[in-house]
Amino acid sequence: MSTGSPVGSHRVVNPAGALPQAAERLDPDPEIADDEVRIAIERLNLDAASFRQLRTAHGGDGAAVRAEVLDIVQRRGKMHNPVTGSGGMLIGTVDAVGPRSPLGLKVGQKVATLVSLTLTPLRITDGLAAWDGASEQVPAEGHAILFGRSIAAVLPADLPEPVALAVLDVCGAPALVRRVVARRPHAATTVAVLGAAGKSGSLSLAAARDAHAATVLAVVRTEDEAARLRGTGLADRITVADATDPLGLAEAVTAALDGRGADVTVVCVDVPGCEHGAILATATGGTVVFFSMATSFPAAALGAEGLAADVEMLIGNGYVPGHADYALHLVDSHPALAELFTTRVGEPEEAR
Amino acid sequence: MSTGSPVGSHRVVNPAGALPQAAERLDPDPEIADDEVRIAIERLNLDAASFRQLRTAHGGDGAAVRAEVLDIVQRRGKMHNPVTGSGGMLIGTVDAVGPRSPLGLKVGQKVATLVSLTLTPLRITDGLAAWDGASEQVPAEGHAILFGRSIAAVLPADLPEPVALAVLDVCGAPALVRRVVARRPHAATTVAVLGAAGKSGSLSLAAARDAHAATVLAVVRTEDEAARLRGTGLADRITVADATDPLGLAEAVTAALDGRGADVTVVCVDVPGCEHGAILATATGGTVVFFSMATSFPAAALGAEGLAADVEMLIGNGYVPGHADYALHLVDSHPALAELFTTRVGEPEEAR
Numbered sequence: 001m002s003t004g005s006p007v008g009s010h011r012v013v014n015p016a017g018a019l020p021q022a023a024e025r026l027d028p029d030p031e032i033a034d035d036e037v038r039i040a041i042e043r044l045n046l047d048a049a050s051f052r053q054l055r056t057a058h059g060g061d062g063a064a065v066r067a068e069v070l071d072i073v074q075r076r077g078k079m080h081n082p083v084t085g086s087g088g089m090l091i092g093t094v095d096a097v098g099p100r101s102p103l104g105l106k107v108g109q110k111v112a113t114l115v116s117l118t119l120t121p122l123r124i125t126d127g128l129a130a131w132d133g134a135s136e137q138v139p140a141e142g143h144a145i146l147f148g149r150s151i152a153a154v155l156p157a158d159l160p161e162p163v164a165l166a167v168l169d170v171c172g173a174p175a176l177v178r179r180v181v182a183r184r185p186h187a188a189t190t191v192a193v194l195g196a197a198g199k200s201g202s203l204s205l206a207a208a209r210d211a212h213a214a215t216v217l218a219v220v221r222t223e224d225e226a227a228r229l230r231g232t233g234l235a236d237r238i239t240v241a242d243a244t245d246p247l248g249l250a251e252a253v254t255a256a257l258d259g260r261g262a263d264v265t266v267v268c269v270d271v272p273g274c275e276h277g278a279i280l281a282t283a284t285g286g287t288v289v290f291f292s293m294a295t296s297f298p299a300a301a302l303g304a305e306g307l308a309a310d311v312e313m314l315i316g317n318g319y320v321p322g323h324a325d326y327a328l329h330l331v332d333s334h335p336a337l338a339e340l341f342t343t344r345v346g347e348p349e350e351a352r
Numbered sequence: 353m354s355t356g357s358p359v360g361s362h363r364v365v366n367p368a369g370a371l372p373q374a375a376e377r378l379d380p381d382p383e384i385a386d387d388e389v390r391i392a393i394e395r396l397n398l399d400a401a402s403f404r405q406l407r408t409a410h411g412g413d414g415a416a417v418r419a420e421v422l423d424i425v426q427r428r429g430k431m432h433n434p435v436t437g438s439g440g441m442l443i444g445t446v447d448a449v450g451p452r453s454p455l456g457l458k459v460g461q462k463v464a465t466l467v468s469l470t471l472t473p474l475r476i477t478d479g480l481a482a483w484d485g486a487s488e489q490v491p492a493e494g495h496a497i498l499f500g501r502s503i504a505a506v507l508p509a510d511l512p513e514p515v516a517l518a519v520l521d522v523c524g525a526p527a528l529v530r531r532v533v534a535r536r537p538h539a540a541t542t543v544a545v546l547g548a549a550g551k552s553g554s555l556s557l558a559a560a561r562d563a564h565a566a567t568v569l570a571v572v573r574t575e576d577e578a579a580r581l582r583g584t585g586l587a588d589r590i591t592v593a594d595a596t597d598p599l600g601l602a603e604a605v606t607a608a609l610d611g612r613g614a615d616v617t618v619v620c621v622d623v624p625g626c627e628h629g630a631i632l633a634t635a636t637g638g639t640v641v642f643f644s645m646a647t648s649f650p651a652a653a654l655g656a657e658g659l660a661a662d663v664e665m666l667i668g669n670g671y672v673p674g675h676a677d678y679a680l681h682l683v684d685s686h687p688a689l690a691e692l693f694t695t696r697v698g699e700p701e702e703a704r
Contacts, residue, residue, distance in 0.1 A: 005599075007599075007632070007659055009702065014680045017597055017599060017600065019597075019598050019599070019628055019655075019658075019659075020658070021628075021655065022598075023626070070403065085650075087450055114657075115657065115658050115660070116654060116657070116658055117656070118654070119658045147662075149659060149660040150660065151657075151660050172657065229512055232668075243367055246370075246374075247357075247359075247361055247369060247370050247371070248369070272664075275683065276373075276374070278370055280359070283364065290649070290667075293550065293649070293650050293653065293654075295396055295649045296649065297642070297645070297647045297648065297649045297667060298437075298645050300649075300667045301667050301669065301670060302373070302468060302470070302645075302670065303371075303373065304667075304669040304670065304671055305466075305467065305468070305503075305524065305660050305669065305670030305671045306371075306372075306373050306467050306470070306471045307359055307501055308467070308501040308502065308503050308669075308671050309501075309671060310669075310671060310672060310673055311669065312666065312669070313667035313669055314665065314666060314667070315642075315649060315652045315653050315656075315665035315666070315667060316653055317653065317655030317656040317657065317661070317662075317664070317665055318653060318654070318656065318661060319656055319659075319660050319661060319662060321662055330616070
């Protein structure tokens with residue numbers, strides 16, 4: 001047994017020198033290196049974009065979708081949809097822990113992986129016999145491998161599993177929001193969350209409050225979403241605006257914040273075209289945190305330049321140490337959050 | 353005469369509600385609002401991607417390229433290449449200044465616009481008669497409009513115009529690098545600049561030094577580029593590595609920095625696929641600043657998550673207050689920089 005590369009490059013079959021995510025094919029050999037962990041899998045959660053593509057490509061034929069997922073995993077050694085480039089996450093039970101694994105896991109623990117399936121070595125052994133190909137929740141037998149630098153969270157006993165998974169899926173957002181808000185130099189920080197009624201959005205509201213923001217503004221698309229948030233205590237103010245309409249959004253945010261832009265604007269709206277509105281809605285010297293995977297790098301960079309906007313723009317890193325525990329803690333402390341997540345389970349996942 | 357929108361939305365003909373950059377068509381009426389400025393244009397600098405596309409589309413036929421540029425400007429009221437989505441910049445002389453313009457310009461000053469041509473109202477009156485269609489430098493007569501929030505820099509008298517333009521084209525990079533390095537909590541900050549022999553790269557080296565970085569590391573692709581930098585005093589250390597090879601790059605940077613990743617990594621390499629290498633080359637708690645327009649937002653976001661990398665990732669905003677003066681000041685203070693820029697004038701511009 002040898003020590004692997006902490007980022008898993010020893011599992012890359014081809015092309016040589018690639019990291020696991022960029023690789024065409026990984027080696028899912030069940031024998032682990034001494035810093036790896038093997039998971040006995042129970043269920044894959046395909047990401048929404050991937051499942052939609054597969055279902056559309058096969059005209060809704062579940063058996064054909066199942067056959068293609070099996071084929072991808074067989075060919076690539078990972079569930080990495082070659083069309084969408086996306087994966088998903090999985091849950092299972094810790095089956096073996098190498099003596100040098102830094103992840104702190106124990107055999108028998110039930111865990112969710114927080115790194116994408118696009119870089120997780122995977123072998124399926126039951127032909128996905130228990131899956132009808134009609135849902136992104138895929139019961140499965142087989143195993144997956146975690147590297148030294150992978151991330152997995154032990155599932156909490158006190159939360160329904162689908163709710164816990166939905167929370168873990170977006171847990172990077174509240175941790176980063178807390179950090180960004182907490183380090184602002186002034187006490188009276190205002191935070192605007194675009195897409196505030198969604199999963200990453202509602203957690204971001206709670207994190208902003210937790211980091212002692214002076215005013216937390218929820219921006220939502222519809223009156224219906226506003227109604228979901230009212231009375232929850234998650235936001236100080238709620239406004240309805242279209243994040244893809246730059247001038248309309250900036251006006252709505254400024255009006256809700258007594259004539260100023262937000263010090264921190266958090267973008268959780270998973271549709272293209274929110275960059276310019278988010279920039280315009282942010283005060284000079286403020287920060288925009290982009291969590292939406294629909295964010296365009298050039299639109300943000302050239303947009304800020306074209307608007308002469310002195311704002312800092314962060315790419316929402318899905319990893320912040322302690323992010324899983326922090327998100328679960330927020331849900332634990334805010335019954336309204338648990339309720340929001342429970343009603344949203346079964347609705348489409350945000351793309352990630 | 354009325355006050356315009358500071359972001360120029362009053363000049364948008366269609367679609368309604370769009371910002372000038374996203375607009376299909378702008379109104380280049382020479383009559384200015386009282387916060388606008390009119391420029392008598394002298395020369396357009398088409399951006400490299402746009403000019404390459406035009407030349408290729410017309411098989412190198414200069415007259416056809418000229419006709420298409422005229423047609424675009426006539427149709428759209430701006431030089432916004434509909435295929436590449438890019439523009440360029442222009443130089444000219446201040447012709448009229450509205451009484452409420454905040455830009456501080458005076459009639460008769462020679463200026464370069466620092467906002468993209470994709471959002472600058474433009475009318476051409478000489479049919480581009482002095483241009484052969486064979487170069488991205490386009491002599492032109494006509495006028496352009498600057499809004500309240502536009503940016504223009506007065507051209508310095510002591511620098512050849514092509515050198516000054518090349519410096520101004522990338523002037524956002526050194527200003528942001530200075531800010532990011534200067535606010536690091538510890539004194540012994542290490543900075544790695546990828547693509548350090550290029551225009552934004554070499555300015556970033558000088559800015560890192562100016563912000564009192566403890567060690568400035570230049571990372572270049574070839575021995576030839578390393579030779580250009582040697583003896584200039586711009587970098588403390590120089591290493592040759594391919595920024596698109598993540599593991600190779602991380603190893604080279606770590607080796608050059610005595611076994612640690614960089615506290616600040618600056619990405620100035622304008623080819624796709626540098627995200628994962630930059631992340632891996634950065635120390636925990638460090639910052640990656642992406643200036644390359646070839647940066648992929650999802651590759652950066654999912655890459656950092658997949659590598660469990662606790663690094664902050666910034667979208668390189670091309671606007672920081674004072675950026676033009678700061679970049680010109682750096683060139684003034686470092687003869688080696690002026691020399692590097694002089695040799696690079698005539699080479700392809702970095703895409704922006």
